[in-house]
Amino acid sequence: MFASVLREVTGYFDKRALISTFFPVLAFLGGAVVVVWTTVSGVAGALAAWGGLAGTVQVALLVGFLALVAFLTFLLGTLREWQDRLCQGYWPSWAAGLAERCARSHRAARRALVERDGELQREEEALAVERAWLPRPDDAASGGLTDEEFAAAVTALRAVRQSPEWPRGTAERLAEVVRAVRERPAEIEAVTGLALDLDAHLAAVEQAVRARRAAVQQELFLWYPQPPGDVQPTRMGNVVRAAEQHPTTRYRLDAVVLWTRLQPVLPKEFADAVRDAKVSVDLLLTTAVFLPLFGMPLTWWLAWRLPAIEGPATWLTVLAVVVCGCAVVRLNHRMLPPAVAGGGLVVVHAVTRVWEPVLRIEVCLLWTLALAVLSYGLYRNATHATLAYAERLRTAFDLYRWKLLEELRIKLPETLTEEQHVWGGLSQFLYRGGVADPALLRYEHPRPEGP
Structure with missing residues (x-):
């Protein structure tokens, strides 16, 4: 029966609206109804009350519930553009101060990447100069190093071969050694092997610098609009602005x-394919909004409505501690011990059932914080x-x-x-x-x- 009613209602939506809006509304709204009903009447009481209703009443309730879900789906569909603009940083004028502070942090991050790209470009140019200084087979000049200078230069070059970097002036020193080895036939084979190793080492260093610069440029290309274009207050807004800027600059x-x-x-x-990619973004954003919208009022109501914090409530508290602990680790490792201690105190309270009013406030705050962390994580995934x-x-x-x-x-x-x-x-x-x-x-x- 439920499947038939669901099939009739969902027939009015396309696949993308079902995935991004209808099913999230159905899941969150239906879950909230089930949690409230079973908490008030108990699982057995809720099942008995539903089973005691006449079939026509059950159908009417299902149709009414699905009609409400369909209406909310249409409503959210009309608000989708507003949600996108809000997530992309097009905020109202009263939030201009917050928008400017957020944009300032993104400008600083982009500036750091641009400066890093400049540093790597200078490294590439310096390495190109070093490669131009490498000795060539047609170089007929001879050097004038003393034996002590020759030995010191060879020792320094061997140290460079073991280093991940390429010190400036290494190629010029190698050229001097190669010219000086013409006067020392016994050292030709060793110096030749050293020159080949250093040439390969320079190529590896050049490749590493190019790879680092490519990673920086890719981050600039994907995450930020190019200067002098200004940034948005949000990461998602900067991604979209960079995509909008692409055909303009090209x-x-x-x-x-x-x-x-x-x-x-x-x-x-x-x-x-474009619409499917947008559906993934819409689904994650919808879930990120619904988690605090449904979860926070429901958790506060549950924390004060439950007779005692035990059973599933305790496990939810443990899960909230884990979620908040992971968020703290991402922010600052040094904050982990106090966070774990505070979360452990809440769990101990929940298990021992002491200080009931304080325990319920702690549980409410912890669940709310965990929902906020999960919502922000979904927003980051949407980005x-x-x-x-x-x-x-x-x-x-x-x-x-x-x-x-x-x-x-x-x-x-x-x-x-x-x-x-x-x-x-x-x-x-x-x-x-x-x-x-x-x-x-x-x-x-x-x-x-x-x-």
């Missing part, structure tokens, strides 16, 4: 203006899921922007420079109704079919 097109026009011309398979969604947005412009020009009957450009001028003029025309150079937008209509 092709000079306005992604915000042209995205709604590009969507209809995307191939169905790709459009479905990581936004990376996949944002990457699909970039790909949509990279691969299918030509389809938009074809649908607008704009002649396809021949070069990248011409393309940038065309997109810049088209974005200006669609957004402001004018263009600086009308000759940029040349129409190209398809030829009529037929003889």
Whole structure:
């Protein structure tokens, strides 16, 4: 019976609305009803009360409950854009002070990455200079090192071979040793092996620096808009802003203006992939909102409604201690002993049932804090899921922007420079109704079919 009613109600929603909104509402609202009912009447009493109802009453209650879930699903669907903008940092004016403080921290993090990228670039350039100083087979010059200087230089070079770094001036010293070895035939084989080892070592150091710089640049590319573009107050907002900035910096097109026009011309398979990526973000955000929205009032009610903190309540308290302890470890390892001690005190209270009013307050606070930590963790996961969604947005412009020009009957450009001028003029025309150079937008209509 329940399956039939559920099938009728869910038939009005597509798969993405079911996953991202309907089932979370059903799970959280239904779970809250079950917890309250079984707490008030007991499990046996709740089952007996439900079984004592007539079949028509049961169907009416189920239909009414599912209708309420469907209404909340429609309501949340209309609020989805508002939720996205809130998570992306578009906050109301009364929160401008908080937004500026959050944005300041993201600016500092981006500045640190940019500075780190500059440092690694200078390291790459220094290593390139070092490679240019390496001795070449056609170098016919001879050196003038004394035996003591030669031995000291070889010892220093062997130490570099064992080091993960490449000190500046090592290649020049190696060149001096190679030139000096011409006067010492007995050392040629050893110095040749040393030169080959150092060449390989320099290549490994160069690769390591390039890998570190690539990781920094990838983080800048994915997580932050490029300067001089400003940052958003939230990590999710910065991810989306970076994706919106991508077609602007590459092709000079306005992604915000042209995205709604590009969507209809995307191939169905790709459009479905974009929507599926957005569903993952929506599901995580919905769960992150529902956890405190349903959980906090319910936990406070349970903490004061239960006759005693025992059984499942004790295990929930232990779970809350574990969750909060993991969060503390992520923040600061030195805060772990006090946190564990405080959580252990709550568990001891729950087991021994002493200081009942204080115990219930501690349990309420601990459960609330654990729900907040879990909600924030889901938001962070939603931010990581936004990376996949944002990457699909970039790909949509990279691969299918030509389809938009074809649908607008704009002649396809021949070069990248011409393309940038065309997109810049088209974005200006669609957004402001004018263009600086009308000759940029040349129409190209398809030829009529037929003889």
